[in-house]
Amino acid sequence: MLIVQKYGGTSVGSIERISKVADRVLRARRHGHEVVVTVSAMAGETDRLTGLAADVGGRDQKREVDVLLATGEQASAALMAMKINALGGQAVSFIAHQARVHTDSAFSRARIKQIDVSALRRALQHGQIPVVAGFQGMDPDGNITTLGRGGTDTTAVAMAASLSADVCEIYTDVKGVYTTDPRICPNARLIPRITYQEMLELASLGAKVLQIRSVEVASAYGVAVHVRSSFCEEEGTMVVSDDDASLEKVVVTGVSLDTNEARITVRGLPLRPGTQSDVFRPLGNRGVVVDMIVQNPPTEGRTNLSFTVPRDDLDAALEEIHPLIKTWDAESVVNDPAVAKVSIVGVGMRSHSGVAQRMFELLAREGVEILMISTSEIKVSCIVNNRYGELAVRVLHDGFNLAQQGREA
Amino acid sequence: MLIVQKYGGTSVGSIERISKVADRVLRARRHGHEVVVTVSAMAGETDRLTGLAADVGGRDQKREVDVLLATGEQASAALMAMKINALGGQAVSFIAHQARVHTDSAFSRARIKQIDVSALRRALQHGQIPVVAGFQGMDPDGNITTLGRGGTDTTAVAMAASLSADVCEIYTDVKGVYTTDPRICPNARLIPRITYQEMLELASLGAKVLQIRSVEVASAYGVAVHVRSSFCEEEGTMVVSDDDASLEKVVVTGVSLDTNEARITVRGLPLRPGTQSDVFRPLGNRGVVVDMIVQNPPTEGRTNLSFTVPRDDLDAALEEIHPLIKTWDAESVVNDPAVAKVSIVGVGMRSHSGVAQRMFELLAREGVEILMISTSEIKVSCIVNNRYGELAVRVLHDGFNLAQQGREA
Numbered sequence: 001m002l003i004v005q006k007y008g009g010t011s012v013g014s015i016e017r018i019s020k021v022a023d024r025v026l027r028a029r030r031h032g033h034e035v036v037v038t039v040s041a042m043a044g045e046t047d048r049l050t051g052l053a054a055d056v057g058g059r060d061q062k063r064e065v066d067v068l069l070a071t072g073e074q075a076s077a078a079l080m081a082m083k084i085n086a087l088g089g090q091a092v093s094f095i096a097h098q099a100r101v102h103t104d105s106a107f108s109r110a111r112i113k114q115i116d117v118s119a120l121r122r123a124l125q126h127g128q129i130p131v132v133a134g135f136q137g138m139d140p141d142g143n144i145t146t147l148g149r150g151g152t153d154t155t156a157v158a159m160a161a162s163l164s165a166d167v168c169e170i171y172t173d174v175k176g177v178y179t180t181d182p183r184i185c186p187n188a189r190l191i192p193r194i195t196y197q198e199m200l201e202l203a204s205l206g207a208k209v210l211q212i213r214s215v216e217v218a219s220a221y222g223v224a225v226h227v228r229s230s231f232c233e234e235e236g237t238m239v240v241s242d243d244d245a246s247l248e249k250v251v252v253t254g255v256s257l258d259t260n261e262a263r264i265t266v267r268g269l270p271l272r273p274g275t276q277s278d279v280f281r282p283l284g285n286r287g288v289v290v291d292m293i294v295q296n297p298p299t300e301g302r303t304n305l306s307f308t309v310p311r312d313d314l315d316a317a318l319e320e321i322h323p324l325i326k327t328w329d330a331e332s333v334v335n336d337p338a339v340a341k342v343s344i345v346g347v348g349m350r351s352h353s354g355v356a357q358r359m360f361e362l363l364a365r366e367g368v369e370i371l372m373i374s375t376s377e378i379k380v381s382c383i384v385n386n387r388y389g390e391l392a393v394r395v396l397h398d399g400f401n402l403a404q405q406g407r408e409a
Numbered sequence: 410m411l412i413v414q415k416y417g418g419t420s421v422g423s424i425e426r427i428s429k430v431a432d433r434v435l436r437a438r439r440h441g442h443e444v445v446v447t448v449s450a451m452a453g454e455t456d457r458l459t460g461l462a463a464d465v466g467g468r469d470q471k472r473e474v475d476v477l478l479a480t481g482e483q484a485s486a487a488l489m490a491m492k493i494n495a496l497g498g499q500a501v502s503f504i505a506h507q508a509r510v511h512t513d514s515a516f517s518r519a520r521i522k523q524i525d526v527s528a529l530r531r532a533l534q535h536g537q538i539p540v541v542a543g544f545q546g547m548d549p550d551g552n553i554t555t556l557g558r559g560g561t562d563t564t565a566v567a568m569a570a571s572l573s574a575d576v577c578e579i580y581t582d583v584k585g586v587y588t589t590d591p592r593i594c595p596n597a598r599l600i601p602r603i604t605y606q607e608m609l610e611l612a613s614l615g616a617k618v619l620q621i622r623s624v625e626v627a628s629a630y631g632v633a634v635h636v637r638s639s640f641c642e643e644e645g646t647m648v649v650s651d652d653d654a655s656l657e658k659v660v661v662t663g664v665s666l667d668t669n670e671a672r673i674t675v676r677g678l679p680l681r682p683g684t685q686s687d688v689f690r691p692l693g694n695r696g697v698v699v700d701m702i703v704q705n706p707p708t709e710g711r712t713n714l715s716f717t718v719p720r721d722d723l724d725a726a727l728e729e730i731h732p733l734i735k736t737w738d739a740e741s742v743v744n745d746p747a748v749a750k751v752s753i754v755g756v757g758m759r760s761h762s763g764v765a766q767r768m769f770e771l772l773a774r775e776g777v778e779i780l781m782i783s784t785s786e787i788k789v790s791c792i793v794n795n796r797y798g799e800l801a802v803r804v805l806h807d808g809f810n811l812a813q814q815g816r817e818a
Contacts, residue, residue, distance in 0.1 A: 057491065064494070071480035086470075
């Protein structure tokens with residue numbers, strides 16, 4: 001097999017841990033596999049470098065920030081190659097332009113356009129273990145770029161796609177993807193198989209273990225991704241295509257909680273063509289990302305328009321909106337900085353009716369008031385008072401029997 | 410003018426110092442000069458990285474050590490570019506492959522073969538200040554290489570040569586090159602002009618402020634090098650060709666002291682063709698660099714052969730030699746781990762006789778016993794007991810009137 005292994009910052013956070021990782025890499029090699037490794041910066045290093053950039057007043061100079069941050073992954077790739085060699089392996093480090101990771105020019109959040117894997121293949125043919133600095137690329141002008149937080153996941157998946165690897169193993173500090181956050185729900189269960197789509201919808205669970213963009217790439221190229229812990233030998237979660245996952249006939253795969261949102265409602269907003277874009281244009285210009293939007297049918301030509309924004313952006317959003325109330329001829333603006341978004345996700349919903357209704361029932365039974373609702377093909381999200389967020393998760397996790405493997409709701 | 414400015418590790422050792430350097434760069438720019446900057450790693454960074462390499466057992470893996478160490482200069486280049494930009498300038502960082510610093514493949518001590526300055530020129534034409542990561546290059550296979558300790562000096566001089574710069578300014582933490590070490594001789598004087606040859610011979614003085622190899626490159630391409638302090642505005646030392654320096658008619662330019670040598674004498678060594686190479690071959694194989702060699706004319710076919718080696722290599726050298734005494738049919742081997750090499754250097758010696766004799770007289774008058782002598786065209790070196798090293802320096806500095814500018818001995 002050809003295996004791409006990705007090790008995150010915690011997995012390479014100390015000399016001792018680098019040593020353990022090198023050992024694991026060599027074990028895979030001894031089992032006869034070809035291995036390509038990609039690593040993040042040592043835990044804390046990216047923050048240290050970001051601090052230095054801020055100290056020289058360079059935080060907004062995205063080109064130079066990328067040059068600076070890229071050193072973190074370069075250093076861990078070199079150290080990892082050294083350790084593998086010291087243990088008797090044959091490793092060689094590659095930084096972005098050597099591994100030919102071609103990206104666009106969007107510094108700090110570049111997208112991989114293509115990886116020319118000829119150099120990596122040559123190393124593999126020589127029996128070597130390429131250790132690629134993750135998170136970074138090279139734009140068409142030869143500038144260094146970085147892929148954004150968690151970008152090494154995308155490096156790994158994109159390499160696996162380009163090399164037609166058999167599997168892309170994402171080693172992290174948790175055992176895999178759980179049915180919900182185990183800190184909230186002690187009987188949360190590790191999900192053995194999950195679809196790309198579910199993984200994307202489970203953002204608040206998934207983002208902690210896997211950069212969302214890497215899932216998009218995996219989905220587009222059909223890369224089998226194995227999310228697992230670098231601290232133990234157990235299997236983790238396989239992220240696969242719909243077809244491969246369908247063996248397990250569950251309706252709801254996981255429950256996620258996002259406590260980082262705030263709600264804004266514009267009351268008594270007169271409806272006419274263009275009303276909504278009038279409201280959201282100033283927010284977009286300010287850089288505020290709006291998540292959920294709910295609009296009731298109008299009464300006497302007026303409606304209440306509610307939406308959520310990241311809590312940190314609430315003040316900025318209100319600053320934009322307050323002066324416009326009169327222009328819009330709306331009645332008022334109210335906000336709630338303390339809301340939580342609880343979601344159930346599962347590809348099984350597509351073929352099962354009544355799942356949303358079941359969710360509302362379960363929440364109602366516990367007296368949890370639902371403030372906003374939004375649905376997609378494989379997800380139902382409810383905004384509730386922040387106080388009830390964790391309760392809602394537990395209620396739904398139990399109500400949909402997620403602690404029992406493979407059991408239908 | 411087109412100026413290449415090099416800033417060493419101490420000059421970029423903190424955010425505050427980076428700030429001062431950025432200020433100085435911008436001042437040169439405001440005076441209408443084109444400026445190319447090259448920087449070392451922040452003071453202490455290279456040692457930190459070397460420590461990490463040792464921790465993973467990778468110290469001898471030169472390819473990977475170079476990948477690791479190169480991050481130090483990459484980080485300071487990015488930070489310096491940021492600071493210049495933050496102060497209103499227009500800087501852009503270049504790492505080795507971007508600045509196209511082509512070297513051979515001798516990892517950890519690579520030599521620059523060629524710099525393709527087209528990218529740097531383009532940046533200059535756009536009014537930008539290129540900030541080049543020093544100390545590093547790229548070999549023909551695209552591997553990262555480094556140029557050895559002090560290599561950023563060579564980066565600077567090679568860039569100045571390739572760009573036909575008007576001057577290469579080497580900013581360091583001392584004011585320039587002194588007639589001798591001011592800590593030994595308080596009335597040591599800053600040398601305003603010195604020739605490349607003198608600079609090369611003054612290794613023990615010069616190596617502290619300027620990597621020897623950079624002087625060779627400067628000499629080969631006629632680059633005017635200005636060694637000066639980054640902490641003050643005063644002019645330092647201009648290192649120039651023989652013709653340009655000859656205005657100042659001094660015979661002895663400086664006195665240097667090297668206390669890092671040990672002496673070995675093989676006594677009663679039978680002389681025949683090949684004797685010397687028999688002695689030095691095992692040392693060469695062991696990697697011991699022999700500095701001074703003195704051989705007396707033979708008595709009854711036997712001679713005493715004395716030589717000096719770096720003190721750290723004394724044990725290794727003796728290990729090689731002791732077993733061979735019998736093979737050589739020599740009488741014995743003695744060593745002195747505590748010797749010092751005192752040298753006087755000056756291009757004026759070429760046209761003045763009696764300079765060496767004057768040196769011997771001055772030392773004799775103070776009762777300093779001379780153990781070995783070696784001379785070159787512009788240098789006389791004496792090995793003395795380590796105890797008398799600093800005394801010898803003071804005696805010679807005074808005796809040749811080095812404290813008085815431009816005064817002949």
